Amino acid sequence: MSRDITDYRSLFLNDTPMMDTRAPVEFNKGAFPGVVNLPLMTDLERQRVGTCYKQHGQQAAIVLGHQLVGGEVKAARLQAWTDFTRAHPDGVLYCFRGGLRSQIVQQWLFEAGIDFPRVGGGYKAMRGFLMQTVEQAVAQADFVLLGGMTGTGKTDVIVQLENSLDLEGHANHRGSSFGKRATGQPSNIDFENRLAVDLLKKQDRGIESFVLEDESRMVGRCALPLALYQGMQRFSMVWLEDSLESRVERILRDYVVELCAEFVTVYAEQGFRLFAERLLGSLDNIHKRLGGERHQRLKALMQAALEEQERSGAVDLHRGWIEGLLNEYYDPMYAFQRESKGERIEFAGEQAAVLEYLRSRRNRS
Numbered sequence: 241m242s243r244d245i246t247d248y249r250s251l252f253l254n255d256t257p258m259m260d261t262r263a264p265v266e267f268n269k270g271a272f273p274g275v276v277n278l279p280l281m282t283d284l285e286r287q288r289v290g291t292c293y294k295q296h297g298q299q300a301a302i303v304l305g306h307q308l309v310g311g312e313v314k315a316a317r318l319q320a321w322t323d324f325t326r327a328h329p330d331g332v333l334y335c336f337r338g339g340l341r342s343q344i345v346q347q348w349l350f351e352a353g354i355d356f357p358r359v360g361g362g363y364k365a366m367r368g369f370l371m372q373t374v375e376q377a378v379a380q381a382d383f384v385l386l387g388g389m390t391g392t393g394k395t396d397v398i399v400q401l402e403n404s405l406d407l408e409g410h411a412n413h414r415g416s417s418f419g420k421r422a423t424g425q426p427s428n429i430d431f432e433n434r435l436a437v438d439l440l441k442k443q444d445r446g447i448e449s450f451v452l453e454d455e456s457r458m459v460g461r462c463a464l465p466l467a468l469y470q471g472m473q474r475f476s477m478v479w480l481e482d483s484l485e486s487r488v489e490r491i492l493r494d495y496v497v498e499l500c501a502e503f504v505t506v507y508a509e510q511g512f513r514l515f516a517e518r519l520l521g522s523l524d525n526i527h528k529r530l531g532g533e534r535h536q537r538l539k540a541l542m543q544a545a546l547e548e549q550e551r552s553g554a555v556d557l558h559r560g561w562i563e564g565l566l567n568e569y570y571d572p573m574y575a576f577q578r579e580s581k582g583e584r585i586e587f588a589g590e591q592a593a594v595l596e597y598l599r600s601r602r603n604r605s
Contacts, residue, residue, distance in 0.1 A: 244360030245332055248369040251359070252437050253444050257331035259324050261345050262363065266336065270429020272366065273437055278320050280341045281309060302340070318348055325349065325356050338362035367429075370436035371465065377439055377450075378471040384601065385472060386594070387454040387581065388480030390416065390570040391487030393591055394453050397480060400595060403442065403602050404451040410434045413460030415453070418495050418522040420460060422502040422515075431462040449602045451478075477581055478598060479588035488562050495519075496558045500549070516546045523561075530569060538564050 245251065251258070258275045260267055263286040267277040281289065285308045293301035309317065325331065333356060335341035342358045349356050359366060386394050395414070398404045411431050413419045426434065442450070454477065457469050464472075482490075496519075503518070504511030523542060527535045538561045545557035578585070587597045 243357065244338065245357050246360040248366050249440070251332065251366070252440055257328035259321065259331060259333040260363070261333055261335045261341050268427070270427050270433065272433050276324060278317070278324060280317070280335070280345055281305065285309065318352060321345060321349055322352060322354060325354050332357050332359050334359035334362045336363050338365065367433070370433055373440050374436050374465050375467045377443065378467045382449040383452060383471060383475045384449070384598070385452055385454040385475050385477045386480060387477050387578070389487065389574045390566060391491045392480040392482040393490055394480055397591060397595055398451065398453055401451050401598060403447045403449055405435065405438060407435070407453055407455055407459055407464065410438065411459035411462040413462065414494070415455055415459050417526050418519070420518060420522070422499070422506040425460050425462055428462050432465055435465070451598055475584070476586050477584045478594055479578060479585050480594050481588055481590050484563070484566065487566060488559055491562050492555060492558055496555050512550055519546065526569070534568060
């Protein structure tokens with residue numbers, strides 16, 4: 241039978257096809273990019289076996305497991321595993337700790353004439369390796385943060401750099417109170433795993449200097465790895481600048497035109513209504529910080545703009561609440577942040593200059 245594979249680095253760098261034999265409830269809490277869940281047991285079966293183990297010991301639990309996953313049930317699952325191995329002859333399988341579940345799946349495949357490797361240490365060991373990758377990078381690599389007022393186009397810069405880590409992209413969230421997208425966010429573990437694999441692959445290409453957008457600990461409901469967030473409190477910064485007019489247009493593009501189109505693509509005829517609810521809800525979420533009068537005034541502007549957009553497709557009226565929100569809420573907050581982080585800012589400029597600086601900075605690193 242195939243030996244265990246413990247070269248986790250190669251597994252992730254090569255995008256090795258992986259078959260996760262954990263129960264769906266475990267898989268849904270967090271998995272690795274591109275992995276397929278083909279469980280040995282369903283959630284209910286796993287729960288019953290776990291209860292039996294606690295009450296009667298391991299041997300009784302194993303017997304019950306074979307009773308639950310036998311006959312036609314076993315045949316159907318073995319067929320699914322077999323199909324995976326034939327489609328991905330270079331793949332691997334794993335369970336949570338590289339224990340009994342993956343051993344059983346590997347043994348049944350072997351009895352069916354398929355010699356298929358499994359990951360030693362399982363999911364837990366691979367997850368630990370990825371988190372260690374992030375911690376080591378924070379300790380050893382060079383990082384610089386990209387800051388700037390709301391709407392300056394920080395994401396536009398991030399996506400143009402080969403050595404950036406797109407935190408908002410991995411979190412599927414724009415990072416602000418208005419940052420929710422039409423599609424949901426990954427689980428926090430999925431977010432951390434995606435980020436770590438991205439970092440690992442860039443390091444393998446020889447990249448030793450990384451650019452991150454300056455974020456709070458939470459990107460929507462995804463929390464940054466603690467080691468990375470702590471590092472971000474001391475990393476050097478580059479500050480992106482742009483005119484108020486350009487920022488209003490960029491926010492109009494990202495948070496109105498493109499977000500509306502996204503909702504319509506995902507939800508069809510319900511799309512505009514859900515988009516409007518999301519926009520109004522985002523404003524309501526910062527009601528306390530805005531104050532009652534300001535919240536009501538900006539909400540009235542937003543509602544009028546949404547009504548006109550629904551009626552005619554025109555988005556011009558949205559500029560009213562966008563400019564008001566920037567002038568009265570976001571800009572004072574970011575001005576304070578810039579002042580408090582001023583001694584860490586090593587360069588400031590508009591987009592072209594910032595891109596040129598960050599690219600030259602990487603070459604010097």
